[in-house]
Amino acid sequence: MTELSMTATELNFDDLASEYAQKSPQEIIKFALDKFDNIAISFSGAADVVLIDIASKITKNFQVFSIDTGRLHFETYQFLDKVREHYGIELEIIFPDTEQVEALVKEKGLFSFYKDGHKECCGIRKVRPLRRKLANLDAWITGQRKDQSPDTRANIPVIEIDKAFSTSNHQLVKFNPLANWTSAQLWHYIRFYNVPYNQLHAKGFVSIGCEPCTRPVLPNQQERAGRWWWENAIDKECGFHSNNNEQVIKSGNSSQ
Numbered sequence: 423m424t425e426l427s428m429t430a431t432e433l434n435f436d437d438l439a440s441e442y443a444q445k446s447p448q449e450i451i452k453f454a455l456d457k458f459d460n461i462a463i464s465f466s467g468a469a470d471v472v473l474i475d476i477a478s479k480i481t482k483n484f485q486v487f488s489i490d491t492g493r494l495h496f497e498t499y500q501f502l503d504k505v506r507e508h509y510g511i512e513l514e515i516i517f518p519d520t521e522q523v524e525a526l527v528k529e530k531g532l533f534s535f536y537k538d539g540h541k542e543c544c545g546i547r548k549v550r551p552l553r554r555k556l557a558n559l560d561a562w563i564t565g566q567r568k569d570q571s572p573d574t575r576a577n578i579p580v581i582e583i584d585k586a587f588s589t590s591n592h593q594l595v596k597f598n599p600l601a602n603w604t605s606a607q608l609w610h611y612i613r614f615y616n617v618p619y620n621q622l623h624a625k626g627f628v629s630i631g632c633e634p635c636t637r638p639v640l641p642n643q644q645e646r647a648g649r650w651w652w653e654n655a656i657d658k659e660c661g662f663h664s665n666n667n668e669q670v671i672k673s674g675n676s677s678q
């Protein structure tokens with residue numbers, strides 16, 4: 423632990439939320455990496471590689487992890503390795519529990535999510551492996567932005583207690599340094615600094631998840647419209663950020 427390293431209970435979140443609400447992603451990431459030793463960047467999409475790029479300009483000592491659901495696009499696997507090599511980082515790949523995946527596939531086949539929704543499959547392939555990883559962290563950094571979805575992400579703060587993954591004896595902090603950035607700002611950064619990106623973006627994909635559950639979007643469609651397109655907009659969270667849905671319901675901004 424460094425002298426500055428903290429735990430969630432030592433931070434005053436009301437003060438921090440207002441102090442950092444309008445700060446730049448660089449300032450927020452620096453603050454996060456300075457305050458927490460046991461912190462990691464969650465990496466999968468275009469935004470997340472911007473987090474890695476910014477962090478790499480601050481320190482060489484940061485953790486990055488990604489969840490491999492077993493259903494990702496070939497281009498996404500190429501992208502993961504490209505980022506690993508480009509930044510010279512150790513990229514920890516987290517896998518789902520074999521027995522749980524086998525039981526689901528045995529009982530329901532490989533495409534049950536088209537019939538009864540994505541939550542069961544996402545629960546097994548994404549959320550449980552993530553929960554396992556987050557149980558060993560004090561804080562994590564995500565690439566969520568408000569403009570990704572007016573249905574589920576409009577109210578995300580730059581710093582929050584992660585209510586979805588905290589427990590009674592383990593409080594987890596979540597940083598969303600890009601919350602106030604637009605898609606245009608993100609892509610300006612990627613082009614300006616020659617940041618690697620997933621080749622699927624050149625094929626019309628915007629928000630990229632698993633191959634069977636992601637499709638390209640049309641001009642002016644919401645960024646996450648290509649995810650689980652057969653379900654309601656409010657359901658378009660995989661469980662990584664399920665407390666977003668609570669915020670939506672509390673604010674009455676529900677499409678249901």
Ligand code: SF4
Pocket residue numbers: 491493535539540541543544545547548631632633634635660
């Ligand atoms: S996005 Fe689709 S394939 Fe991937 S874990 Fe969720 S339901 Fe399963």
